[in-house]
Amino acid sequence: MMVSTKGRYALRVLIDLAEHDAGGFIPMKDVVQRQNVSQKYMERIMSLLSKNGFVEGVHGKGGGYRLNRSPEEYRIGDILRLTEGTLAPVSCLDCGAKPCERMDSCRTRPLWHDLDRMINGYLDQVTIADLMKKEN
Amino acid sequence: MMVSTKGRYALRVLIDLAEHDAGGFIPMKDVVQRQNVSQKYMERIMSLLSKNGFVEGVHGKGGGYRLNRSPEEYRIGDILRLTEGTLAPVSCLDCGAKPCERMDSCRTRPLWHDLDRMINGYLDQVTIADLMKKEN
DNA sequence: CATTTACCTACTATGTCAATAGGTAAATGA
DNA sequence: TCATTTACCTATTGACATAGTAGGTAAATG
Numbered sequence: 353m354m355v356s357t358k359g360r361y362a363l364r365v366l367i368d369l370a371e372h373d374a375g376g377f378i379p380m381k382d383v384v385q386r387q388n389v390s391q392k393y394m395e396r397i398m399s400l401l402s403k404n405g406f407v408e409g410v411h412g413k414g415g416g417y418r419l420n421r422s423p424e425e426y427r428i429g430d431i432l433r434l435t436e437g438t439l440a441p442v443s444c445l446d447c448g449a450k451p452c453e454r455m456d457s458c459r460t461r462p463l464w465h466d467l468d469r470m471i472n473g474y475l476d477q478v479t480i481a482d483l484m485k486k487e488n
Numbered sequence: 489m490m491v492s493t494k495g496r497y498a499l500r501v502l503i504d505l506a507e508h509d510a511g512g513f514i515p516m517k518d519v520v521q522r523q524n525v526s527q528k529y530m531e532r533i534m535s536l537l538s539k540n541g542f543v544e545g546v547h548g549k550g551g552g553y554r555l556n557r558s559p560e561e562y563r564i565g566d567i568l569r570l571t572e573g574t575l576a577p578v579s580c581l582d583c584g585a586k587p588c589e590r591m592d593s594c595r596t597r598p599l600w601h602d603l604d605r606m607i608n609g610y611l612d613q614v615t616i617a618d619l620m621k622k623e624n
Numbered sequence: 625c626a627t628t629t630a631c632c633t634a635c636t637a638t639g640t641c642a643a644t645a646g647g648t649a650a651a652t653g654a
Numbered sequence: 655t656c657a658t659t660t661a662c663c664t665a666t667t668g669a670c671a672t673a674g675t676a677g678g679t680a681a682a683t684g
Binding site: 532538546547549550551553 | 658659660661662663
């Protein structure tokens with residue numbers, strides 16, 4: 353029942369990019385220093401975020417990453433579903449996983465289903481903008 | 489973000505004991521056959537449930553396990569917190585874990601905190617009785 | 625053209641999960 | 655009494671995911 357560092361770092365880097373946004377590109381070197389996390393590991397997460405249209409990256413001097421949209425357009429649910437793969441509390445709810453043959457008679461499935469809806473529903477109502485320090 | 493088989497099996501065995509309750513003790517052999525899970529593995533889970541007052545077990549012929557209370561007195565949250573260790577979505581919320589030094593400035597902590605409250609709050613309002621097949 | 629940055633693939637250490645293996649202890653009923 | 659049945663106990667294991675590290679290449683700039 354744990355969100356991995358991958359997902360937590362993804363949120364942190366997006367918040368960091370949002371809070372330090374000055375229109376230009378922000379090098380990961382700076383973010384990594386501020387957030388005190390592994391540069392190499394963060395690079396892999398950025399690659400995922402970049403491929404999926406969350407951020408834009410440019411090479412070379414003056415390069416770095418930049419948000420593709422405004423902070424209130426980043427739903428936490430979307431970010432975590434991407435980095436975690438799924439937010440489902442049990443694998444039988446994970447579309448793409450093999451279906452459970454006990455599904456029809458399963459006493460606990462409604463429980464997991466409702467829990468899943470709650471979790472995703474909550475995380476889809478919070479955005480990066482909500483997590484930013486307001487007095488900026 | 490997954491509930492382990494340990495927690496899922498615990499719920500299933502308690503539901504099974506509730507649904508087949510006839511006042512006496514039910515041997516794990518029967519439960520394991522109905523639920524189609526590993527006997528040895530289930531035994532370890534029963535030991536945990538027994539030590540923590542969820543079920544009572546007696547040895548020998550005519551022995552087995554029995555619920556200690558009525559089904560509506562078993563909160564799903566209590567069962568899962570026992571078997572999973574914690575339901576916290578991130579370790580910094582897990583009382584007993586080492587506190588995070590970034591706690592005060594952490595932008596994401598309120599998110600995790602509220603999510604944690606939602607998950608626990610929901611699971612504490614559902615009981616084993618709610619998960620039983622009603623027409624018994 | 626040297627420097628800076630993103631971007632890529634392969635590898636590894638560690639830990640947890642989901643069991644299995646191989647027993648011992650207690651209670652029963654024949 | 656004693657074989658059987660059940661719970662209960664400890665140690666070990668295979669598989670897998672996590673959280674990185676190592677060592678590069680490619681692109682952009684000043």
